[in-house]
Amino acid sequence: MSTVVSERATAGASAKTPRRVRRPGTKAAPYLFVLPALALFAVFKLYPIAWSFWLSLFRTDGALQSFAGTANYERLLRDPLFWTALRNTGVILVVQVPLMLAIAIGLAVAFGSALLRFRAFIRLGFFLPMVTGLVAYGVLFAVLLNPQSGLVNWFLGLAGIPAVPWLADTLWARIALGLALTWHYTGYNAVIFLSRLQALPRDHYDAAAVDGANAWKRFRHVTLPGLRPVVLLTLVMSTIGTLQLFDEPYVLTNGGPDNSTLTLGLYLYNNGFKFFDFGYASAIAYALAVIIGFLGIVQFRFLGDKS
Template sequence: MTAAAEPAAPSVPLAEEARRTHRSARWRRTAVPYLLLAPALITFGVFKAYPILDSLLLSFTTGSGAATRDAGLANYRRLLDDPLFWTALRNTAEILVVQVPLMLGLALLMAAGINSVLVRWRAVWRLGVFMPAVTGLVATGVMFAFLLNTEHGAVNWLLDAVGLPAVDWLGRPFWARMSVVLVLTWHYTGYNAVIYLAGLQGIPKELYEAAMVDGAGPVRRFTAITVPALRPVLLFTVVLSTIGTLQLFDEPYVLTGGGPDNATLTVSMYLYQNGFRYFDFGYASAVAYALTLLVSVLGAVQMRLMGERGT
């Protein structure tokens, strides 16, 4: 009996070894994805999550360096009574209300024109309308500063050539804001037109053919087929353009420096001034989080309204 039982003794270490191998393989299957994600997670934590949390804590402080001290909600209460903040917010809103509909309307018309069967050399047209989007923002601002110069600018020279009076583009509040609108429209219209063009090319031609058989004209086909089919693309461009305009900084900073008389001062420029000109980092952080809240609310409202219409 003893001799018959002896061959079964090695099975204990073999079973233990099998269990260890199984645990090791299971650990590798669990750990390897996290190890592969670790560089991206570490980068996100160091360069994204930490600055976001640190700036949030900074918004509840005042002073700078070793003199930093807790301020509670004082910076946020200060926002409510700060006339310059409300001026910057009003300027940003006025530019947004004019520029975004104008730019997206022109982009949609441009895309529809390029998508027309009568247009040849579509690739060349796409490249041409997209070129302004790859131009540096600082270079764009400098270029338009020369073009819109009151004394020697090309725009006023053209106005004079057709018998119209010169315009003080950068010296009067209204025209300074319109100059910013002009620069933004020139820079981003082609970018949105290419997005719309991709959406238009995804609409089945059979829908247009059926509408033509039913007697629908161009306007009816555009409102009944094109616009509903482009609703997701329209939502994307409206939200993206709204967020970009609310964060407007480069163009007015280079073109007008926020003037004249703070007429083109935007929220992002006001944030920059408080942080890097006056070194009031706590208040600048509060301005940043107020802007973040505004962007989030407007984006959510736009997605809610346009999403409901699309269902």
């Protein structure tokens, strides 16, 4: 009897529950919403990447192009200017980027200190250089560091220090470029580090203080390990940005003097849009992409989460 009642109840419940009817084309609906973004990505990203690789296999002779295979890539290995640009970019990457990130970490710690007054105003002041356009701040530094009439040399003269040939000497031109990059990007990275510091649990600091750790040991054993994911992020971003560096050397020094500030990005631009050798410029672009990918893998290997 109970079995009959349960069967009737089940039948009634199933009769009351409406059947879900799948309309034709519902499986394709999500893809239709994504289609515009995919189309834009294919037209403005995938197509230029593929066309650039195809272009790198051609040699440009005036207005004519002839298929050259891997000749452009072989030319890279024999091109002294390419190796000069690579060396200059590597110097900036090895010297300026670690210095900038170290300053940014110090600023982030200072920004989070309870002893600092007007913290919001100071943070804004250090972040504002990032809002400045690349060309605008390049022109600004070119005016400030002008060896003859620059404001920096004027202040140095007031202090009795001889004028510095900022943009006319190979060493000082590199230093000037490093100063400009550090001024522009340090505050941006400091804000990223600060956001991570504010997310670190205070219990770790309290436990370290109870164990007798001073400020330096708390920074070394609590702050730095906690910043590790953000250090990796900023290092990868700074590496990519440095290897693609173009605006600052173009505006400040145009690669001079004596190619001392010629970067890979600037050398690529010169070959493509000054000499119209688009095949060789495309080969440089792909070599640059390989270098960026290799350095990214190395950085993730040594700084990534081992788990």
